Amino acid sequence: MNSLQAFEQVLDDRESLLSTDNMHLLRSHLHDINLSTNPNLHQKSHNSSLPVEILHQILYTSDIATLTTLSTVNRTFQAVSEQVLYRNIKILPTQKTIRCLQTLAARPSLAGLIRSYEIDDITKEGDALPAFYKLLSRALHNMTRLTDLTILIEGRHSDILFGCPFNLRTLTSSLSWDTNFTKWMLEQPDITNAIFCGRYVVGCALEPTAITKLTRISASPLILAAVVPGRPLEEVEVCLVHPGLFNQNLLSTTMKILSFSTGPLHSLRVITNLGNSSQNILGALRTVSTTLSTLDSFFLHAVSGSITS
Known part of the structure; x- marks a missing residue:
């Protein structure tokens, strides 16, 4: 399972905990940084408007293995994953x-x-x-x-x-x-x-x-x-x-x-x-x-x- 597949799994597990708007925003963000279709991953993810608070809400209850994988998605995911991992x-x-x-x-x-x-x-x-x-x-x-x-x-x-x-x-x-x-x-x-x-x-x-x-x-x-x-x-x-x-x-x-x-x-x-x-x-x-x-x-x-x- 690559890092984006791991995040998709996390979203599926947490869907009931998020509002419809937040879930839509997360799915949209995931689409923007899809590794298989987007050669400009790092540039687009850097400019993403995804609120860090929502990432915290999702990642805070993830296990260590998932957080380690998600930290490789992009710099935003890395920063939030590290905050959760090391807290x-x-x-x-x-x-x-x-x-x-x-x-x-x-x-x-x-x-x-x-x-x-x-x-x-x-x-x-x-x-x-x-x-x-x-x-x-x-x-x-x-x-x-x-x-x-x-x-x-x-x-x-x-x-x-x-x-x-x-x-x-x-x-x-x-x-x-x-x-x-x-x-x-x-x-x-x-x-x-x-x-x-x-x-x-x-x-x-x-x-x-x-x-x-x-x-x-x-x-x-x-x-x-x-x-x-x-x-x-x-x-x-x-x-x-x-x-x-x-x-x-x-x-x-x-x-x-x-x-x-x-x-x-x-x-x-x-x-x-x-x-x-x-x-x-x-x-x-x-x-x-x-x-x-x-x-x-x-x-x-x-x-x-x-x-x-």
């Missing part, structure tokens, strides 16, 4: 991740299209060379419009983020919560939603002026203790998945920490393994209601175990 980059297999990073490091114009970016921990398949972190850093420094970052790389590699030009709203990170990480937090004042699942390094403190707009967080008690006090947290998810962490003393201490939110806190979710007796579980849960009077909702997610066993 949200999900987790890729390791080899595709490397190729993608090489492209983003070499072509700032493409990296500048990215709004959300996800990368998995490639060290699951073996140690990563220093060159990988340098490549990742170059690519991230080209993502000028990034607002949502998911970086599931574990370890003390936060220095690759220093000086990145983006302004995040949402962050999911497995990087170690160390001095470099907390220092980098000062560069991202507009984060409102964060999931911190990295290892906490004892003694690392967060500056009072860092991430002061944070309203939603998911983290372990140690990281919550560093983040929650003095910040407007409204929704908190406490990660207590390690066996034995769900007990009355620890939960009571965690609830006292959460009470220092200036939110006020109105939603709490606890993720845990229920390995204790029902009596101990209920005793631990009782500390929630006695400490946090502002809660509107409470959720208990048991990874394993049962409250009735």
Whole structure:
């Protein structure tokens, strides 16, 4: 299937979503640039009056293979397809991740299209060379419009983020919560939603002026203790998945920490393994209601175990 046939298929799939006038305009545009009958393809397509907004409407729901094919139709299709392709980059297999990073490091114009970016921990398949972190850093420094970052790389590699030009709203990170990480937090004042699942390094403190707009967080008690006090947290998810962490003393201490939110806190979710007796579980849960009077909702997610066993 060539690029124009691919676009015809996309039109057939999306016909019910478009007005008659828009569909007629698209069919007319497709006729104008038909490769088999028009030797002046690039000149005519360049002068086409097809609104880019309509192309966005059509291509936004197309799959990656279709978008890649359509990007070869002409410059207009290429520009719109690239905007859709690079707007949200999900987790890729390791080899595709490397190729993608090489492209983003070499072509700032493409990296500048990215709004959300996800990368998995490639060290699951073996140690990563220093060159990988340098490549990742170059690519991230080209993502000028990034607002949502998911970086599931574990370890003390936060220095690759220093000086990145983006302004995040949402962050999911497995990087170690160390001095470099907390220092980098000062560069991202507009984060409102964060999931911190990295290892906490004892003694690392967060500056009072860092991430002061944070309203939603998911983290372990140690990281919550560093983040929650003095910040407007409204929704908190406490990660207590390690066996034995769900007990009355620890939960009571965690609830006292959460009470220092200036939110006020109105939603709490606890993720845990229920390995204790029902009596101990209920005793631990009782500390929630006695400490946090502002809660509107409470959720208990048991990874394993049962409250009735």
